[in-house]
Amino acid sequence: MSVSMSVSTGMSSKMSASTRESPLPEPVHVTVDGASIATYVLTPEDRTPVRDVVFCHGTPWSSEVWAEAARHLSGSHRVFMWDMPGYGRSTKDPAMPVDLASQMSRFARLLAHWGLERPHVVAHDIGGAVALGAHLLHDTEYAGLFLWDVVTLDPWGSPFFRLVADHADVFTKLPAALHAALVKEYIAGAARHQLTPAWVDALSQPWCGASGQPAFYRQIAALRPVHTRPVVERLRQVRCAVTIGWGEQDPWIPVDQATRLQDLLPGSPPVITLGEVGHLAPVETPSRVCRALGDWLA
Template identity: 50%
Template sequence: MAAAQAGGPQLDRRFIWRGREIAWTAFGSGPPLVFCHGTPWSSWLWAPYARALSTEFTVHLWDMPGYGASSKAPEHDVDLGTQGLAFAALLDHWALDSPHVVAHDYGGAVSLRAHLLHGRPYASLCLVDVVALRPWGSPYFSLVAEHADTFGRLPAPVHLGALEAYVAGASHRGLRPEETAALVDPWRDTAGQAAFYRQIAQADERFTAELEPLLGEITVPTHVVWGEEDTWIPADRADRLAAALGGTSVTLVPDAGHLIQLDAPVALATELHRWLTRVEAAR
């Protein structure tokens, strides 16, 4: 299991679910707030935002099974269907009463599945550059899906070079060396390398296809935030998603790519605080 990422929170608690260890932590005071990360990321991306909001909310951070500090056993599925079930079970374990949820990338589909398919209630939902509508996935995804075993056996330096290049493509402004190091750290060792290609191999649009007809049924306050320069999931999806949700609000963040947390931290932090305080005050 990977150690905690440099500069990130210590996920000092474990929830055992179907043989998996899900690493998590919680801190702060106030209404519950849960952050959901995406792929190939971890809770490290959300850590600064969680710390900033912990003066007003009790924040929960977790790494999906197969990611970050959570277990990466090769026999365990890590597809979006599994992750949605895992999140629903984790919410039950935490015994939260309708938390606010902020989700990025895959975390969007995971949180939507837990809400729409598994009946977990939310106080609000903020969807940040999320996987929710087809099509998604890149040519690289397709190539890896067809040859996951081969990619899993790449020499470590070749794997690391490909991984760093892939991660760098998610940022608009460019990553600092310490950011790149933190993002790739969970995938560097032998278990991490295999897990990295396994999660791509199990990506399947059917898990979002199941959600698309249900998006209009969401009644909790929902907000969409997107980086205008996102090349992984282009910004036109923001308006498409908002329309599918019944016309919810949208904020486009300039000079930000898919890694909006790193590209535009001040703008994103301001937007999240504005949104969360507004919906909490309206409860």
């Protein structure tokens, strides 16, 4: 495994006046087996960290969805975040594989690079599949795992997601303005209630422009249930305590998947459901998510 590290000198974490200002610092780029990964490490300013917490995002998101929760926990914990290759501020090199199997392997290697042996891991959407895959297929160990609206069980993927996956070459050729409108509508549709324009802009920005547009469709085309099925087959072998969180009005992954997942995991882990919340709980109701995470870590 090859690993190198550099501080990003790219886009500032402060968005334009029309969008939100990110609470995240500039990322440090770590190269793992040829993939440049944007990473963030937040630490308490005036105390020894209680424990290590790692956040994993999903699609079509980035570390931004966990930014407020990460800032909240960093008052007492050492917090680690990463943008998966193909997402956020990490590489969007078309030659870099962005399928789930590749992301699972990278996450295991990134944890080794950070020197984390048994962190607490919080994962959302396909980040849940990635975290479970690193644990079950690559032998990483966690002190605990909190899964939020995760992509694991069949069927997964909205009708739009499946349409794009089958016709990515057509969508890549859309005019830039039409593509931007489509991405913003898709992102806004993940929430139960209307997201602020600032949030829609912040979450859609990485997918616009000459590299962002093809990257958006490339990552969708690469995500296939064939890579989650080996994880599902091994769910009984999970070796850490798990908690499950879900938005009761998740329009992308129905809340009944939470109880299905509960039945497949050892020990029938607790399930926390949030009323009037869609697929984006960390953005829609960060205070409730932070409270749930605080109780979990306590």
